[in-house]
Amino acid sequence: MTIAIVTDSTSDLSPHLCAQYGVESVPLYVLFDGKMHKDGLEITPPDLFAGLKAGKKTPSTSQPSPAEFAAAYARALQGADEVMSIHISGQLSGTVGSARLAAQEFGGKVTVVDTQSVSMGLGMRVIRAAELAGAGRSVADIVAELDRVAPKADLRFTVDTLDFLRINGRIGGAQALLGSLLNIKPILVVRGGRVESGGRVRGHKKAVQDLVDHVRAYAAKYGAVRAAFLYTVGGEVFLHEVRAGLSGVAFDDLGEHAIGAVVATHAGPGAMGVALEPVTP
Numbered sequence: 028m029t030i031a032i033v034t035d036s037t038s039d040l041s042p043h044l045c046a047q048y049g050v051e052s053v054p055l056y057v058l059f060d061g062k063m064h065k066d067g068l069e070i071t072p073p074d075l076f077a078g079l080k081a082g083k084k085t086p087s088t089s090q091p092s093p094a095e096f097a098a099a100y101a102r103a104l105q106g107a108d109e110v111m112s113i114h115i116s117g118q119l120s121g122t123v124g125s126a127r128l129a130a131q132e133f134g135g136k137v138t139v140v141d142t143q144s145v146s147m148g149l150g151m152r153v154i155r156a157a158e159l160a161g162a163g164r165s166v167a168d169i170v171a172e173l174d175r176v177a178p179k180a181d182l183r184f185t186v187d188t189l190d191f192l193r194i195n196g197r198i199g200g201a202q203a204l205l206g207s208l209l210n211i212k213p214i215l216v217v218r219g220g221r222v223e224s225g226g227r228v229r230g231h232k233k234a235v236q237d238l239v240d241h242v243r244a245y246a247a248k249y250g251a252v253r254a255a256f257l258y259t260v261g262g263e264v265f266l267h268e269v270r271a272g273l274s275g276v277a278f279d280d281l282g283e284h285a286i287g288a289v290v291a292t293h294a295g296p297g298a299m300g301v302a303l304e305p306v307t308p
Contacts, residue, residue: 030111030160030169031103035091035122036066037115038150039257039284048157053099055122055289059086064288072260072291088289090122096129100137109166110137113153113173116220117141138166140173143220147255147284147302148182154281155304176308179249182217183225183241184300185234187261215300235265238301239272246276251306255281259291262299269299279306 034040036054045052054065057075060083064070075086096112103110112130114123123141130137142152152173159169212234216225228234246252258266266283286294 028109028165029107030109030166031107032153032157032160033096033099033103033110033112033126034149034153035114035126036287037120037122037145037289038113038153039146039287039290040150040153041284044150044154048154049161050153050157051099051103053091053095055091055120056089057086057288057292058089059083063089066287066289070288072286072288072296075288075291076260076296086288086292088120088292090120090125093125093128096126097132100129100133104133104136108136111140111156111160111166111169112137113140113142113149113156115145115149116143116217118143118220119145119222138170140170141220142173143177144180144182144217144302145222146182146184146286146290146300147257147281148180148217150284151180151253151255151281151302151304152176172308176304179305179308181241181245181303182300183214183238183303184216184257184294184298185212185214185228185238186294187212187231187297231265234299235268235272238269238299242269242273242278242301242303243276245303246278249305251277251279253279253281253304253306255302256283257286257298257300257302258283259286259294259296259298261297265297266299269301 032050034052036052054068057064057070100110112126117123126139130139142149156169211227213227214225214237215222228237256266
């Protein structure tokens with residue numbers, strides 16, 4: 028039995044990685060400047076931030092339709108017996124709901140997984156599933172392993188400015204203003220499928236150190252771990268500092284990954300973070 032893997036663009040897997048692992052990524056949409064744009068194909072974070080700087084209205088985002096997922100499943104099943112469709116948390120997007128509606132058309136050949144994560148937290152789960160499928164594991168086995176890794180998986184990040192969280196209704200205007208005046212950098216984590224506060228620090232230096240300390244503690248707890256680093260435009264500078272601070276820490280390095288336009292709509296420029304998993308859950 029061969030298994031095809033489908034995901035969505037909030038996994039932040041590059042076209043190169045999707046090709047390497049044989050994954051099809053269905054894009055979400057960004058409504059910006061009066062038009063619907065496919066994430067990663069028709070709009071990128073630099074496009075988004077340049078437009079906002081020029082005074083264009085704040086974008087909104089939308090999930091793919093069930094018909095788009097159905098088309099992806101039909102393509103996948105031309106060369107596979109089953110499909111695993113692995114997606115962003117249902118508490119952050121309606122994407123997994125669209126995928127489940129589409130899956131009903133395929134007589135049990137499509138299994139939809141809500142990772143309760145986003146960005147490379149999702150992307151790492153997709154890579155794991157693709158590796159297991161390539162090793163000949165069954166859908167049931169892969170789902171069981173993803174279930175085992177989920178409680179131990181970790182996604183931690185920080186944003187450079189609170190303005191985008193304010194614009195998107197995640198924090199109030201007064202809180203954003205105070206945070207900007209005090210140079211506060213919020214530490215955000217994904218827990219139970221939601222983005223929650225993991226604390227706050229003052230300034231870039233302490234934000235970098237928070238991520239360094241967190242990765243070191245995670246590696247000490249789980250031993251063999253995998254790490255994927257993520258960033259929006261400008262965040263790669265600070266991410267390099269994080270990686271420099273991890274000298275001497277052993278981990279399976281999955282590299283640096285640019286956050287797509289949908290997630291960047293909320294994170295803003297200068298965001299950075301790290302997704303972590305044990306090698307063996």
